[in-house]
Amino acid sequence: MSNDMSGRISWPAIFSGRLWTLLLVVMLTVAGAQTVAQAASHGMGSADSAEKRIAPVGRVQVEGQPLIEEAAAASAPEAPEPLAAPQPQRKDYPNIGVSSRAVVWIAAQMHLFFGALVLAVPLFVLVIELTGLVTKDERYDDMAHEFMKISLVGFSITAIFGGTLALALFLLYPDFMGYMMRVFGVQWLWYAALFFVESFFLYTYYYGWNALRYGNKKWVHLTLGLMLNAAGMTIMVLANSWATFMMAPSGVSETGVVTGSIWEIMKGPLWNPINLHRFIANIGFGGAVVGAYAAFKFLSTRDPKLRAHYDWMGYTSNFIAILAFLPLPFAGYWLMAEIYAYSQQMGITAMGGILAWLFIVQAVLIGTILLAGNFYLWSGMSRTEGSVRYQWMIKYIAVILVICFLTWMTPHTLILSAREISVLGGSHHHILGPLGIMPAKNIAVNLMLIVTFLSFQLYRRSDKVAVVPWASAANACMVAIYLVAIANIIFVGVYYGYFTNTVYKVGSSVIQVASTLVVIISGLVIDGFLYKGAKRLPSHWGQVSDRSQYALFALPIAFTWLMGLMGYVRSSVKTHWHVYTVMKDNSPDNFIPTIGYAGNMITLVTILFLLFVLFMFWIANLSSTRQTRPTTAEGGAVA
Amino acid sequence: MNVLAKSMIFSVGLTLVFTLVANLLPQVEGEAPVEEEVDLGSLTMDDFVTLGESLFMGKGTCTLCHKPAPLGRAPDIQGDNMVEVAKERLVDPRYQGKATSPEAYIRESMVDPSAYVVAGWGKKGSNDSESPMPHVDKPPTALSGLEMDAIIAWLEAKDGNEITVALPTMEASAEVAVVAPAGGGLPAPAATPEEAVTKYGCQACHTLLGSSASLGPALDDVGDRLEPEQIRQSIIAPDAVITEGYTSGVMPQDFAGKMTVQELEMIVKLLAEQKQ
Numbered sequence: 001m002s003n004d005m006s007g008r009i010s011w012p013a014i015f016s017g018r019l020w021t022l023l024l025v026v027m028l029t030v031a032g033a034q035t036v037a038q039a040a041s042h043g044m045g046s047a048d049s050a051e052k053r054i055a056p057v058g059r060v061q062v063e064g065q066p067l068i069e070e071a072a073a074a075s076a077p078e079a080p081e082p083l084a085a086p087q088p089q090r091k092d093y094p095n096i097g098v099s100s101r102a103v104v105w106i107a108a109q110m111h112l113f114f115g116a117l118v119l120a121v122p123l124f125v126l127v128i129e130l131t132g133l134v135t136k137d138e139r140y141d142d143m144a145h146e147f148m149k150i151s152l153v154g155f156s157i158t159a160i161f162g163g164t165l166a167l168a169l170f171l172l173y174p175d176f177m178g179y180m181m182r183v184f185g186v187q188w189l190w191y192a193a194l195f196f197v198e199s200f201f202l203y204t205y206y207y208g209w210n211a212l213r214y215g216n217k218k219w220v221h222l223t224l225g226l227m228l229n230a231a232g233m234t235i236m237v238l239a240n241s242w243a244t245f246m247m248a249p250s251g252v253s254e255t256g257v258v259t260g261s262i263w264e265i266m267k268g269p270l271w272n273p274i275n276l277h278r279f280i281a282n283i284g285f286g287g288a289v290v291g292a293y294a295a296f297k298f299l300s301t302r303d304p305k306l307r308a309h310y311d312w313m314g315y316t317s318n319f320i321a322i323l324a325f326l327p328l329p330f331a332g333y334w335l336m337a338e339i340y341a342y343s344q345q346m347g348i349t350a351m352g353g354i355l356a357w358l359f360i361v362q363a364v365l366i367g368t369i370l371l372a373g374n375f376y377l378w379s380g381m382s383r384t385e386g387s388v389r390y391q392w393m394i395k396y397i398a399v400i401l402v403i404c405f406l407t408w409m410t411p412h413t414l415i416l417s418a419r420e421i422s423v424l425g426g427s428h429h430h431i432l433g434p435l436g437i438m439p440a441k442n443i444a445v446n447l448m449l450i451v452t453f454l455s456f457q458l459y460r461r462s463d464k465v466a467v468v469p470w471a472s473a474a475n476a477c478m479v480a481i482y483l484v485a486i487a488n489i490i491f492v493g494v495y496y497g498y499f500t501n502t503v504y505k506v507g508s509s510v511i512q513v514a515s516t517l518v519v520i521i522s523g524l525v526i527d528g529f530l531y532k533g534a535k536r537l538p539s540h541w542g543q544v545s546d547r548s549q550y551a552l553f554a555l556p557i558a559f560t561w562l563m564g565l566m567g568y569v570r571s572s573v574k575t576h577w578h579v580y581t582v583m584k585d586n587s588p589d590n591f592i593p594t595i596g597y598a599g600n601m602i603t604l605v606t607i608l609f610l611l612f613v614l615f616m617f618w619i620a621n622l623s624s625t626r627q628t629r630p631t632t633a634e635g636g637a638v639a
Numbered sequence: 640m641n642v643l644a645k646s647m648i649f650s651v652g653l654t655l656v657f658t659l660v661a662n663l664l665p666q667v668e669g670e671a672p673v674e675e676e677v678d679l680g681s682l683t684m685d686d687f688v689t690l691g692e693s694l695f696m697g698k699g700t701c702t703l704c705h706k707p708a709p710l711g712r713a714p715d716i717q718g719d720n721m722v723e724v725a726k727e728r729l730v731d732p733r734y735q736g737k738a739t740s741p742e743a744y745i746r747e748s749m750v751d752p753s754a755y756v757v758a759g760w761g762k763k764g765s766n767d768s769e770s771p772m773p774h775v776d777k778p779p780t781a782l783s784g785l786e787m788d789a790i791i792a793w794l795e796a797k798d799g800n801e802i803t804v805a806l807p808t809m810e811a812s813a814e815v816a817v818v819a820p821a822g823g824g825l826p827a828p829a830a831t832p833e834e835a836v837t838k839y840g841c842q843a844c845h846t847l848l849g850s851s852a853s854l855g856p857a858l859d860d861v862g863d864r865l866e867p868e869q870i871r872q873s874i875i876a877p878d879a880v881i882t883e884g885y886t887s888g889v890m891p892q893d894f895a896g897k898m899t900v901q902e903l904e905m906i907v908k909l910l911a912e913q914k915q
């Protein structure tokens with residue numbers, strides 16, 4: 001980004017650059033709508049030809065007279081001809097020389113990453129904007145605006161990858177997509193229409209920010225933000241229904257004939273668990289990504305004012321990411337429990353089969369996120385002198401975190417080699433099977449969450465001194481809650497882990513989860529009252545080590561990788577089915593790839609994502625870069 | 640070093656650490672089940688038992704749940720003598736199923752798992768009235784009658800019991816597939832050609848619509864070879880013309896009596912369109 005470069009792109013050019021972006025989105029949306037319309041008519045076309053195929057040959061018709069409908073009367077009265085899911089053979093899959101699955105994998109994952117990002121950012125932006133309005137502190141408003149600015153290009157990137165994904169799917173998996181189009185029918189049109197709605201609110205929300213800043217106009221602006229989020233959420237839950245339909249189809253017969261309404265098709269058993277899990281995960285993910293922006297800007301400047309600003313921005317992002325992260329494992333458990341309830345076979349495939357290994361990687365990633373988040377909070381304590389009161393606790397928290405982390409990720413028996421595993425005949429989980437869901441392991445997870453919350457609570461307390469008379473009673477109560485919760489988590493874990501042997505261990509973690517939630521909720525409530533009108537100690541934004549900022553890079557990297565990994569699980573539990581139990585996958589890629597292969601793919605998409613995010617930030621910065629007017633001396637050559 | 644380089648090196652480095660972890664773990668690929676080609680002509684009972692074992696471990700996905708005690712999520716039918724266990728089940732007052740022999744009990748356990756739920760293993764909250772075991776004759780497992788017989792043969796043989804299932808004959812194997820929709824009453828007429836094909840089990844013997852079977856000639860290219868009229872004849876009177884290399888009497892002779900006219904026409908039409 002030399003001067004030269006920014007020199008070439010002057011203000012009007014940037015402006016038209018934005019126009020281009022806008023145009024591109026509109027064009028893509030139109031193109032998308034066309035694809036959808038075409039595909040829909042294509043779907044209808046095949047329905048037509050199918051109808052012809054099915055038409056009974058024995059139809060009797062006297063020339064010039066209407067048909068004699070005896071064949072139709074003989075069979076059950078059926079309005080449109082129902083159609084079973086196609087069963088393509090291997091030769092029906094286009095071969096493009098490279099793995100079709102890999103192509104779709106990359107496009108889908110990029111689309112999902114950016115989709116998650118642009119869905120999440122307006123959500124917390126709206127909350128921050130509201131905070132600004134309530135606290136009358138304009139810094140919030142500016143920060144919210146800045147968050148929007150840096151993710152703006154993300155919408156176009158999402159659309160571009162969405163288009164690429166659709167194209168790849170229709171080209172490489174025509175039968176499958178034909179079937180999906182038939183099943184979801186008009187829903188695709190809503191989806192396309194929602195893009196327009198979302199774009200409208202996006203641009204009015206972003207560009208109207210300063211025009212609608214105060215008084216009643218602010219409320220108009222907030223309403224725009226709300227509508228933007230409503231559109232975004234709807235888009236997400238629509239798209240989720242495709243994924244959940246593929247895992248646990250509903251509204252179709254055993255052979256895939258559509259029997260239910262679109263609502264019955266969408267509302268499969270896994271839809272809501274995925275909706276919730278993705279919703280929360282997206283917020284965490286979005287927070288983590290914008291945190292990296294703040295860290296980058298923080299490190300790039302020595303100006304104390306800017307440093308203070310970006311430090312605060314990074315802190316807020318981390319706050320969002322960690323807060324969203326804490327309930328995530330619980331949403332994950334709910335999802336997993338619903339998968340078991342839908343099909344035990346599928347649940348065990350995920351947690352006990354070949355995929356069991358994957359949960360070690362998941363543990364590493366979640367451990368990374370927790371350690372990074374905690375490290376950042378501890379480093380942040382240097383912003384205020386009040387933190388000396390709590391600093392002694394950090395080493396204990398760190399020790400607990402590390403022990404729990406190791407417990408979680410180490411299998412409790414020696415790991416078998418891949419050869420031994422395959423000799424055992426595809427069912428090799430007697431080593432790792434209990435790992436994912438065993439309550440004993442859950443001790444570690446829950447303790448990690450609890451101490452992370454403790455870090456967070458200490459941080460929040462470090463610049464305050466409570467003035468209420470019952471402060472020490474409240475503190476004693478808080479300590480008691482922590483101790484009881486921790487004892488309870490350990491007891492329940494040991495009890496279920498070693499003294500019972502039930503098939504359903506998923507449910508037994510409920511007590512542990514409840515304990516953790518009690519700590520978090522009571523912590524927030526107690527501190528809320530305790531520090532009402534508390535004495536504030538001076539705290540200095542920007543007074544934080546450079547090293548701490550790397551935690552803000554670790555967070556989005558681990559989040560992105562985790563998201564990719566979980567996508568691999570979600571897709572793999574379907575084994576050799578496009579649509580589980582209904583439409584078989586006969587493509588050359590119908591096997592579950594090894595964890596190593598998946599890891600390489602995930603790294604590929606993570607790095608791609610990183611590059612596109614850099615591009616997005618760069619564009620965002622361009623708009624605030626202004627070339628200085630060349631002086632006569634420099635401009636001499638031109639003159 | 641500038642900030643961009645440092646942050647990129649850090650980020651990419653961390654990504655590589657995760658990649659490394661993923662690559663250090665045992666690498667197992669989850670193969671899609673491969674349809675076993677069974678040559679019924681030369682099949683011995685030993686082969687049949689071996690087939691049963693490999694189905695149990697592989698395509699049947701039985702070992703996902705059925706495995707030795709502390710690890711299993713279902714009774715250890717691999718370790719137990721299933722014939723003895725079945726005898727106990729049959730005299731259990733809780734037993735409400737229709738089976739009268741161990742063989743029938745095992746088959747019933749596979750196609751109608753909830754007929755009898757082993758105490759303590761029922762779905763949570765169902766008080767052992769509902770089994771978490773899938774109907775293995777339905778997707779996603781979708782074992783054929785022949786395959787289930789093979790598994791029964793293995794379950795009997797592995798503990799030295801007498802094998803009661805008969806070796807499949809060619810007719811029987813076709814029959815098994817045809818009889819598939821169990822339960823009384825006439826099956827509803829198929830609504831689509833695909834359904835009709837499934838209903839009459841054509842794919843058990845022929846390569847068609849994604850199946851691969853070699854008991855009968857492949858039909859995925861039959862549209863190239865035969866006229867619709869000839870196709871119709873081959874279904875109504877299979878032995879009128881025999882494709883080279885195949886013997887007569889294998890294909891069921893009674894389709895004409897079973898199919899509705901509409902079903903027959905749908906299948907003919909569908910087959911006529913099967914061109915390579």
Ligand code: HEM
Pocket residue numbers: 112116243274277278279281282284285325328329330331332333335336366369559562563566567568569570
């Ligand atoms: C043990 C608990 C968990 C289980 C069983 C679980 C399971 C799953 C599954 C099956 C998916 C679906 C993947 C997809 O739809 O693409 C998923 C998505 C995801 N999970 Fe989890 N998860 C758990 C905990 C967590 C935790 C603690 C995090 C923390 C960061 C997390 C982050 C994610 C993310 C980022 C996604 C992708 C969301 C998206 O695609 O929009 N999960 N999880």
